[in-house]
Ligand SMILES: CN[C@H]1CN(c2cccc(OC)c2)S(=O)(=O)c2sc(S(N)(=O)=O)cc21
């Protein structure tokens with residue numbers, strides 16, 4: 554259940570970028586957070602995360618004015634994750650990214666206060682317990698988001714397919730069909746992850762996310778990061794505002810422990 558209603562949300566100090574409130578009154582499990590490696594607690598009972606995506610469930614790629622996202626057909630259990638810290642299996646709904654204007658920052662989560670230039674979020678929902686995504690978004694165990702850090706390095710072949718589509722969705726609300734894409738190619742092979750109870754990092758900021766943050770980043774090259782920065786927050790015809798720095802500020806850890814799947 555959420556701790557605030559839509560009426561109180563709009564009177565809060567808002568983040569300049571996308572009118573996302575900086576803090577939520579009563580919020581006890583907000584995201585993103587800094588992951589202090591030495592304070593994370595190894596949990597031997599954490600299972601390996603099992604990821605099985607069907608590339609043909611891919612629908613389209615679009616610019617929603619916050620980020621660009623690739624959406625999937627979640628009408629059946631065809632692209633799912635199970636295991637890890639999760640009690641049920643969760644269905645893939647969409648993935649999107651957050652990034653900076655320069656390589657010094659851009660990720661939402663930090664590790665030992667270090668920013669990465671970008672962060673990938675793969676959003677899944679608990680269709681075992683909840684009949685619709687919209688209901689799952691409002692419940693404590695409704696969503697599971699895999700976070701993957703991007704670091705500057707080698708060219709990423711799998712990412713290039715997305716990068717090649719970006720010029721066609723430069724403006725807010727632009728969408729193009731995207732037939733076949735397997736997001737597993739964006740997930741590092743190393744099984745190690747941190748996990749903690751958190752929230753969406755954009756409105757509605759609901760405290761419904763089990764975060765699974767991969768320890769190992771993926772490498773992308775400068776041209777690929779620059780391609781993200783060519784997108785616009787603004788619609789066609791409006792004064793152009795480059796889509797950069799679309800990450801929420803760090804939130805207080807409060808009474809939470811970050812667990813690790815590795816020693
Ligand atoms: C615009 N960004 C959010 C979009 N969502 C959304 C869409 C429809 C309805 C809804 O609530 C009723 C929420 S979402 O749940 O897919 C997510 S996940 C996420 S993040 N950065 O925490 O991974 C941000 C958003």
Ligand SMILES: [Zn+2]
Pocket residue numbers: 649650651674754
């Ligand atoms: Zn996100």
